[in-house]
Amino acid sequence: MKTHVLLTILSCCIFCSCTKQPTLTPQEAKEIAKEAYIYGFPMVMNYKTLYVYTLNTNSKEFKGAFNELACDARLYTPEDKAIVTPNSDTPYCMVWCDIRNEPLVISVPDMDPERYYSLQLIDLYTHNFAYIGSLTTGNNAGQYLITPASWSGDKPEGISEVIPCETDLFFMIVRTQLMDENDLEQVQTIQGAYKLETLSEYLGEKTAPTNHAENFTAWHEGDQFTVASFTYLDQLLNMLTPVDEEKAVLARFAKLGIGTEQGFNLNAFDAAIQDSIKAGMKAGFAEIESFIKKISSDPLASAKIFGTRQYLAQSAEENYPHDNLYVLRAAAAHLGLYGNSGHEAIYPTYLMEAPGVPFNAAENKYTLTFKKEELPPVKAFWSLTMYDGRTQLLVDNPLDRYLLNSAMAPDFSYAADGSLTLYIQKESPGKQLEANWLPAPDGPFYCVLRLYGPKAEALAGNWVNPPIVLNN
Secondary structure, eight states: OOHHHHHHHHHHHHHHSSSSOOOOHHHHHHHHHHHHHHHHHHHHHHHHIIIIIIITTTTTTTSSSSSOOOESSSSSOTTOOOSOOOOOOOOOEEEEESSSOOOOOEEEEOOTTTTOOEEEEETTTOOEEEEEETTTOOOEEEEEEEEEEEEEOOTTOSSEEEESSSSSSEEEEEEEOSSSSTTTHHHHHHHHOOEEEEEHHHHTOOOOOOOOOOOOOOOOGGGSSSTTTTHHHHHHHTOOOOGGHHHHHHHHHGGGTTTTTSSOOOGSSHHHHHHHHHHHHHHHHHHHHHHHHHHTTOOOOOHHHHSSSHHHHHHHHSSSSSSOOOOOOHHHHHHHHHOTTTTTEEEEEOEEEETTTTEEETOOHHHHHHEEEOOOOOOEEEEEEEEEEEOOOOOTTTTTEEEEGGGGGSOOOOOOTSEEEEEEEEEOGGGGGGEEEEESSSEEEEEEEEEEEHHHHHHHHHSSSOOOEEOO
């Protein structure tokens, strides 16, 4: 699958004496490292999930081998640490899929019309390249063929749709709505009906043996924030067929050995170039964080930074503007890896009490109030989830409550005028209001309001989420 012959030839200018091209300058090395870090950050975070879920059988987060669907009829807790800003509304099935050998068929069962479900398909770049589910294909049973982009076979009988994928490995997240605490058994039954098989198996034929001999790099937590991230990016790029519009930028990365047969090796450079590469990487991360700050006050930001490659390129140009999608994609991975595309869900996010001032439950109490008839407008459901500001994970608390959502509406306490106030603090607001309590950590936090199946008024910005305000 290595298609970077051009990049290997170009990288020879740095690593061998086959040409007398000018030497790489420290300034150029810094610029390339910055660009490569922003480009590669979401891919590296994606690799982390691939490694801990599928490649490392000793990982506490291990789910199963390639093409083995792992389902869990439970909700995420603070013990789930592989994905930052995780969703705890919908029990998950997850699988890393491998279509290098042949296409895969995904089968879904008939679903109760009132139940939301979705299969989110995510390529190695972290693009949401396709959806199967309530809001896209409906709640009827179906079979979907996922193929490499180069596949040219005929559509088999019984297949509802053929869906091409830009990369030969992709991640699939299956979300099935949990209606209430008594619904876990039914969710488990639904999860058992999801099916994943090779095209050969679907056709009743013998599956050809897989013959892939890669030695995947072991993941070391923290590498995503150092130049070691380029080692993972290098491996991923060598597994991809670059799209035409990215060949020039990948040729630039090759000057650092990234995406070449030689590979990235910091020690291959002199001290000045090494320092420049490290500085470029830090500048790249700073730009990602700066972009996140700029969009933090936009309640529709999530709808602009998650999606297909084509959508993100359009969004970068129209909404920010940027001449490429890379910082959008990186910010999305840093804020919440595997966020949904806007048509599936939006995520108004509460990051700061004021610019540069995080919410802090160690010092303050907060509330969020929805006026009567102004609850989040959704086709499916909404939820508000609490996250620790330090770890980006769910918050341990005495109630084991990590979110408040629309399914809890009958239990909420409402004001005389019909408004709903949610209490966001580290201690209970008292028994009478405890149903409305979202427990916070003893320190900084942030919250994400998820709207599944957002209606037009939410996507257009005509409905705006209310603020979280001090209630000391």
